[in-house]
Amino acid sequence: MSSQVLLSHLSFSYTSAVDVLTNVSLSLSQGWFGVVGPNGSGKTTLLRILSGDLATDSSAIRRIPKQMIGHYCTQRVDDLTPVIRHFGKSRDGSALRVMGLLALEVRELSRWGSLSPGERKRWQIGAALYEEPTLLLLDEPTNHLDRRAKGILFDALKRFQGIGVLVSHDREFLDSLTRATIKLDTGGNAKLYSGSYSMARTQWLNEEKLTRQTRAKLQSERRRLKRRLDAARREREKAESKMSTGRRMKGIRDSDARSMASKGRAAAGEKRLGHEVTLLRRKFGRAEESVNQTRVEKQFGGSVFVLEDPAPMHDLIFLELPQISRGGNILARDVRLMVHRDSRIHLQGANGTGKTSLIEELIRKSKLPEDRVLYLPQDLSAEESARLMREIEYLPGDSKGRLMQIVAALGVPPERLLASELWSPGEARKLALAMGLSRQAWLLLLDEPTNHLDLPSIERLEKALTQYTSALLLVSHDERFAAALTREAWTIEAGRLSLDTHTNQRDG
DSSP: OOOEEEEEEEEEOSSSSOOSEEEEEEEEOSEEEEEEOOTTSSHHHHHHHHHTSSOOOGGGEEEESTTOOEEEEOSOOOSOOHHHHHHHHOOSHHHHHHHHHTTOOGGGGGGGGGSOHHHHHHHHHHHHHHTOOSEEEEESTTTTOOHHHHHHHHHHHTTOOSEEEEEOSOHHHHHHHOSEEEEEOTTSOEEEEESOHHHHHHHHHHHHHHHHHHHHHHHHHHHHHHHHHHHHHHHHHHHHHHHHHHHHHOOTTSOHHHHHHHHHHHHHHHHHHHHHHHHHHHHHHHHHHHHHHSOOOOOOOSGGGOOSSOOSSSEEEEEEEEEEEETTEEEEEEEEEEEETTOEEEEEOSTTSSHHHHHHHHHHHOOSOGGGEEEEOSSOOHHHHHHHHHHHHTSOHHHHHHHHHHHHHTTOOHHHHHHOSSOOHHHHHHHHHHHHHHTTOSEEEEESTTTTOOHHHHHHHHHHHHHOOSEEEEEOSOHHHHHHHOSEEEEEETTEEEEETTSOOOOO
16 A cells, blocks of 8 residues: 555644644655645644644644654754654765765764754755655755755755655755645635646646636625615615505595505505515525625736836946955956946856845945835845834825835735734845835846745735846756746856856747
């Protein structure tokens, strides 16, 4: 019998107030499953439940075989764990094979503190593969990995023969590795789609389109029934008023027979109208309920991203240096670069080659007004987030309104952002981007802007940057994201900077 994990009507909450996962039913078998959804939708919670790290109703989860070996790799890679130490000390054929697949060298463990997050991630996953688990759970394994490291990781994971569950915002990685996709939403619901991320996304977008069309029809029917109900109520009120007036106006010479016949007709008419009102009220109630049950995702407009005030000059920054060096290391020689008003540049290279240093030199050389340049570093410090919060607090009303319009389009509810005393890393990055877009920045210098962002946010950001036609210099290991937004590439490799003006072609 092949291995399986079955979830049946699983619900989970950390408090009694709100369920993180609601009535989830899934069937997982051999192969890789991608897990996608917005921040807070329960992706990590699902992995922890599958791993057994979080206890839940035992009847809601079934593992075949019952004593299944599972391994959960968290996002964090700070600690040199006993599992990694054991793997590093092992010299059997399986350990050597995994080390070879992931390009790991045992001496690296002696300097764990100086290893990059990407290097630690490969050790973490290597230790998991060495255990030969039936169920392997990975939470954002490609964070901070350059192209080479991603390729090494992919080659190792595609050899895995068990049940793999992968939470990731890397669309290219998901498309290459996974055979099915689990989509979570903020209501705690989960749905399994066949196919990789791009295939699954096409399916749910078609479903959402159909749902919007259905909702529009239901709303139209509700309006029609409301008009009929209002008309029937007015008719009944008119009949009741006429009958009441007839009683008051009855003369002493009126025939009793004529009076009784007229009264009978009026009563029958009033009864008929009352019955019609009751039926229409019931139909309207059912239509109202159908509209309320047919929910669609909020659609964000794109017009807020238009650059209405482009840079008046064609050439923004010219940089000419014999070399760029940091800490005694020469990162690039014979540097001669120009950033134009319409430049769309992908700055690429392996970790540690000097991409951030090159951006710092461009900023140093820039003579543009400070408020016309947006520099977004890989991570915003707590001090930078606090400064941003203070800056927003003192914005004029119209400027704050435009900023919140852009924030909403990037996927953050403005009311939640304004009420929060501490932003998440993803919220802070979206707000910093929104500030630059709202100020009509002429040059965007974005160093790994998709860090900490979920997939829906990345797609909204991609749409925003496509529509915002300022100069853009982008550092990103997300090849699909970069290809959609840039037309040329600057590559730093082995102390040499090369330029290619035809690498990427942005979709019109």
